[in-house]
Amino acid sequence: MPRLYQKIYLTIVAALIAVVLVAGGLWRLGARGPAGQGAEFAVEFAAAALPDAARPAAEQQRAIAALSARLRSDITLFDADRQPIAAAGRPAPVPRPRAEPFGMVHDADGPAWSLQLPDGRWLVARLPPRHGNPLLGLVLFLAAIAGVVALCAFPVVRGLTRRIERLREGVETLAAGNLATRVRVEGKDEVAQLARGFNHAAARIEELVAAHRMLLANASHELRTPLARIRMGLELMGKGDEPRYRASIETDLRELEDLIEGLLTSSRLDAMTALAEREPVDLLALAAEEAARIPGCAAEGEPVIVSGDARLLRRLVRNLLENGVRHGKPPVLARVSATSGMARLDVIDHGAGVAMADRERVFEPFFQARRDSPGAGLGLALARRIARLHGGDARAIDAADGGFCLRVELASGPGAAQN
Numbered sequence: 001m002p003r004l005y006q007k008i009y010l011t012i013v014a015a016l017i018a019v020v021l022v023a024g025g026l027w028r029l030g031a032r033g034p035a036g037q038g039a040e041f042a043v044e045f046a047a048a049a050l051p052d053a054a055r056p057a058a059e060q061q062r063a064i065a066a067l068s069a070r071l072r073s074d075i076t077l078f079d080a081d082r083q084p085i086a087a088a089g090r091p092a093p094v095p096r097p098r099a100e101p102f103g104m105v106h107d108a109d110g111p112a113w114s115l116q117l118p119d120g121r122w123l124v125a126r127l128p129p130r131h132g133n134p135l136l137g138l139v140l141f142l143a144a145i146a147g148v149v150a151l152c153a154f155p156v157v158r159g160l161t162r163r164i165e166r167l168r169e170g171v172e173t174l175a176a177g178n179l180a181t182r183v184r185v186e187g188k189d190e191v192a193q194l195a196r197g198f199n200h201a202a203a204r205i206e207e208l209v210a211a212h213r214m215l216l217a218n219a220s221h222e223l224r225t226p227l228a229r230i231r232m233g234l235e236l237m238g239k240g241d242e243p244r245y246r247a248s249i250e251t252d253l254r255e256l257e258d259l260i261e262g263l264l265t266s267s268r269l270d271a272m273t274a275l276a277e278r279e280p281v282d283l284l285a286l287a288a289e290e291a292a293r294i295p296g297c298a299a300e301g302e303p304v305i306v307s308g309d310a311r312l313l314r315r316l317v318r319n320l321l322e323n324g325v326r327h328g329k330p331p332v333l334a335r336v337s338a339t340s341g342m343a344r345l346d347v348i349d350h351g352a353g354v355a356m357a358d359r360e361r362v363f364e365p366f367f368q369a370r371r372d373s374p375g376a377g378l379g380l381a382l383a384r385r386i387a388r389l390h391g392g393d394a395r396a397i398d399a400a401d402g403g404f405c406l407r408v409e410l411a412s413g414p415g416a417a418q419n
Contacts, residue, residue, distance in 0.1 A: 007156060007189060015152035019145045043102065047117045050077070061086040073125045074112070080120030092124035163191045170198060179206040211365070227256070262378035265315065269385045278307045283317075283343050283410070286310070287334040290317045294332075297321045301336030304343040306410050308390045313410075316386040317345070319379035320406050324349035328404055342392065343412040346405050353404030359396040383408065 074089030328349025391411030
């Protein structure tokens with residue numbers, strides 16, 4: 001996966017390579033084109049304008065002086081060994097050994113052009129300022145390099161900033177209350193990962209807010225029923241048969257207490273993304289303890305160690321057993337086993353079970369397959385949340401030997417399901 005810094009770095013490198021290739025191409029084109037032809041013409045012109053190397057030095061001096069006056073330049077003529085033969089004006093720099101036949105040489109007075117004549121002599125001319133400043137050409141060349149780099153880098157930088165701007169707009173829209181906000185994911189770099197993370201976080205926030213709204217709406221409805229029965233029982237207590245009404249009130253209070261505890265547990269689980277503390281828990285021993293507390297329940301199987309929160313796991317087992325007693329038919333059996341690195345808990349009852357279409361919905365908060373069912377419909381929803389916090393899940397299936405089965409699978413072992 002390409003990283004963002006690699007993309008920017010490779011863009012700059014590619015731009016510099018493009019500049020080098022373009023500069024090399026222009027240089028070769030110049031050497032073969034008018035500039036190269038001009039250099040050849042200058043060499044031939046100088047050779048024709050100057051006397052032969054065999055002519056006397058005085059004659060060569062006169063030719064150099066005339067040429068210097070004509071061009072208004074400092075000119076020096078060197079022999080093949082780079083020894084001065086004739087000069088006019090300020091001394092010109094000596095051509096370097098293995099210098100190009102046509103090029104530039106420098107000294108303290110500035111740059112000058114050097115030409116190697118066909119007979120081996122060197123003609124060095126320092127042009128006046130009106131013929132142009134070589135520094136200006138260098139500045140223009142560097143400006144061209146900067147322009148090419150800027151042109152190549154612009155698409156990358158603009159694409160990056162455009163995606164960051166969309167992320168900023170998405171964050172502002174989400175902060176304004178539009179929880180359905182999502183941003184488009186482009187590319188495979190860090191910005192794309194950030195966009196995917198934003199979408200995941202936005203979806204999670206929307207899901208949690210929707211769940212809380214549904215929880216509050218259903219809780220307000222579920223709380224009215226036991227409160228109304230308690231109010232009615234209090235009104236009827238003074239009219240006789242007080243023990244019966246007292247028992248009814250106690251039952252309603254227990255139901256109200258269970259509902260409040262379920263709501264608090266649900267809110268606590270919503271706020272949890274991982275277990276704060278873990279400890280080894282014997283799932284079979286836990287199931288046996290809870291089965292002994294509830295009439296009509298039993299536990300069997302093999303000891304399996306689960307790493308997790310003992311209090312939450314106890315709540316999971318209790319909810320499954322109570323669900324079997326309330327909505328199924330005794331006896332209710334909790335069977336513990338280990339399979340494929342997972343701890344399995346099957347809670348089996350002998351009731352009619354749940355229709356196939358509702359087997360996933362029974363794990364939704366406040367869902368009840370029958371309106372006259374006891375309870376608020378939070379038990380199985382909490383059981384699935386606890387199972388998922390422990391690296392597993394819960395589902396409803398048909399029991400192998402008949403009846404209805406709620407199956408929970410948890411990651412087993414002392415270091416399992418680290419979140």
